Amino acid sequence: MTKKIELIATATFGLEAIVAHEVKKLGYDTVVDNGKVTFLGDFEAICRTNLWLRSADRVLVKMGEFKATTFEELFQQTKALHWPDWLPADANFPVEGKSIKSQLHSVPDCQAIVKKAIVEKMKQVYKKEWFEETGPRYTIEVALLKDVVTLTIDTSGAGLHKRGYRKLSSQAPLKETLAAGLLSIARWYPDRVLLDPFCGSGTIPIEAALIGHNIAPGIGRNFAAETWPIIPKELWIRARKEALESEKRDVKLRIYGTDIDDQVLSLARYHAKQASVENSIHFQRIPVAKVRSKQKYGFIITNPPYGQRLGEINEVKKLTQELGQTYSALDNWSCFVISSFAEFERYFGKPADKKRKLYNGRVECNYYQYIGPRPPRPKKSEEDSLTPTE
Incomplete structure (x- = not known):
């Protein structure tokens, strides 16, 4: 897969611009929307954004977006997407969902329809009738907002706030x-x-x-996409090496x-x-x-x-x-x-x-x-201000 992948960094309300700035610092152009920052990247981008984004909640692969007001539309348009490009035959792919201001308001029904559509697509490609789901995890989300369906796969696993250092918790901790x-x-x-x-x-x-x-x-944790066969292991190794070498x-x-x-x-x-x-x-x-x-x-x-x-x-x-x-x-x-x-x-x-x-x-x-004043710039000493002469 050489084409660019559409990725979404999800963000808590009010932090979208901060997340967009972090994504841009990594070298990717962004489109900012409520609760998310969309950008184009490659497999390496999945590795680097998961490792480096400080304020984002998750990094998702955007599989598709379309309008659906009936279960038949949801089924057919979900089935038309290229799921086997990402999901191996043994993929464990639970479907989560949410629906806001949409005609398809029953989240459990939407989850079931999406699951069925993906299975039908997998049957066509893998020529199998049953999928045991014993392999790597690919959490899929069907999100409906005003009848627009967005389908994603979560590359992060546990939310990105789980850095790995907070093993114990005090009351009401800040994320x-x-x-x-x-x-x-x-x-x-x-x-x-x-x-x-x-x-x-x-x-x-x-x-x-x-x-x-x-x-x-x-740097101190693992991510769901590290187990995906589609992403070469050397990309994760290289991204971690780059991160360690960047420390000051x-x-x-x-x-x-x-x-x-x-x-x-x-x-x-x-x-x-x-x-x-x-x-x-x-x-x-x-x-x-x-x-x-x-x-x-x-x-x-x-x-x-x-x-x-x-x-x-x-x-x-x-x-x-x-x-x-x-x-x-x-x-x-x-x-x-x-x-x-x-x-x-x-x-x-x-x-x-x-x-x-x-x-x-x-x-x-x-x-x-x-907001207090900025510190004054250090004055140049007389010696510094002189032009050296031979």
Whole structure:
């Protein structure tokens, strides 16, 4: 198969532009839509995007898109697609589905029709009546939106937020992909100080360290498409080698994570070690009201408690006030906070320079952005400014 493959990087609402930027950095042109970024690539693109995309949820092969308002249309147009180009005779191919604002609203029926259509296509090509499905996994999704059907195969397997370093979990953890997105929106650079004063199990500091050292977020895990016979094994080997050779382990980072809970800080240190960045992050038990720093032009990027349960709102108000007071004492810093707390700006003490709607899981949040000044460019010394003469 030498032709270009249409691929989709799925994205959480609000992160589409960030995912598109990541895809473009890898060298692929993009089309951005709600919840997804579409691009053309090859087998190597499947390997590289799975390894490198920090904020995307999954990488899918787009098999086809068409309009269908009857089950017969869905069946015939699904059957017309070239499934055996991808699926071997022993493929394990479960079908998942979703339907939004479409006449074919019964998801189980749509899944069954798509499965039947693919089996009929496979019978024609493989000359078999029964498929045992004992081989590699190819998760197929039938997604209907306003009567338009999109059929995809998932190349990632487990969602891309599962980097492999978070073996244990604290309460209400922030997804790794969202944490990476928060860092990208804030435009944090590895030469700047980063502080997360509600670091919990360490996701934001760890994702920052991965960025700072240019470590591919997927380097520590496997992907569904690694088992597919259609993709040569050497492409995965080459993509992993390229990723390892791109790491910048010698970069000195100033990343700090603080919290008041010894148990979650212990988790954070464990996760940082699993991600091989434990020497790049300093974790410490400090309440937000007592956080201080003499360093200049730093970034606070954080995900404080939201107070989703009854009785917690007073604590959220108090923590938001303390965060605002702490930030006001940090000269020249920027501050970025994701929160679902509707009165955040009031209790923080000032309106945000920018706000961006994001979802933390199913919770609608705002990303409050307080943008400080950039550090001055270092002045050239007199010696540097002189033109050398012989």
